[in-house]
Amino acid sequence: MLSSVIPSSRRRMTGEARREQILDVTHAIVDAEGFHAATPNRVALAAGVNRSLIYQQFGSPAGLFVALIDREAGRAAAQFADAITGTEDPEAEGFLARVFDGVLRAADGHAPTWRLFLFPPQGAPPELHQRLARAEAAVRGFLTRELLRSVPDLADPDYTARIVYAVGRELLQLRLSDPEQATPERLQALLRALELNAGNRSQPQ
Numbered sequence: 001m002l003s004s005v006i007p008s009s010r011r012r013m014t015g016e017a018r019r020e021q022i023l024d025v026t027h028a029i030v031d032a033e034g035f036h037a038a039t040p041n042r043v044a045l046a047a048g049v050n051r052s053l054i055y056q057q058f059g060s061p062a063g064l065f066v067a068l069i070d071r072e073a074g075r076a077a078a079q080f081a082d083a084i085t086g087t088e089d090p091e092a093e094g095f096l097a098r099v100f101d102g103v104l105r106a107a108d109g110h111a112p113t114w115r116l117f118l119f120p121p122q123g124a125p126p127e128l129h130q131r132l133a134r135a136e137a138a139v140r141g142f143l144t145r146e147l148l149r150s151v152p153d154l155a156d157p158d159y160t161a162r163i164v165y166a167v168g169r170e171l172l173q174l175r176l177s178d179p180e181q182a183t184p185e186r187l188q189a190l191l192r193a194l195e196l197n198a199g200n201r202s203q204p205q
Contacts, residue, residue: 019057022047023068031112035065035123066127072113073131077138079106079113084142095150097192100168104184107172118173140165167194 013021025047029038040061044051058064083102107114117132143161147154154160171191174182 015057018049018053019067022049022054022057022064023071026064026068027072027112027116030068030121031115034121035125038065040064062125065125069116069125069128069131072116073135075110075113076106076117076135079110080139082106094192094195095146096164096168096195097188099146100171100191101188103168104172104175104187107176108184111176114172115176118169118176136165167191 022043026038026043029042029046038061040051040054043064044054054061054064058067080103083106084099085102107118116128117135120128120132140158140161143164144157147160147164148157168191171182171187175184175187
């Protein structure tokens, strides 16, 4: 994984391109070994730059980590927004399954980004947990709104959204940690079965 972002030789880059390269290298190290492994010396060596450039670009190792977290949080938010586009249809069945399908594709296509937030690495700075808390609140808010659109008289939409969020998070963690066993088909079938059973129980007898 690290070899894919380590340059084979020094080459001239714009300041922005070099910044992105340093973030890419840092992310690869963090993804593989945790934040504690991404020391300035390690990052500089992997990126093929002088460690002073890291301080010039980011101010400090903490600044580097915050820049990485903010970049990946922005990417994950954009990917989530793309994933849920077109799913907000209160008249159609399988709303939760459609949302999960889109998010699952996003996680599969950008696994390092999603691992950063689904499996916070060792040594993660407070900013990661702060961004994660904001993201969780935003997703639960989306789920609450859409559940109420689908079931206006839902008894406890806040707790229902929390449960749905927890189930989705667990399934995504299974997918990223054990992709051979947690296939998309298996996870999608499980979620559809849960959604169907919940829907059947909610029908008046």
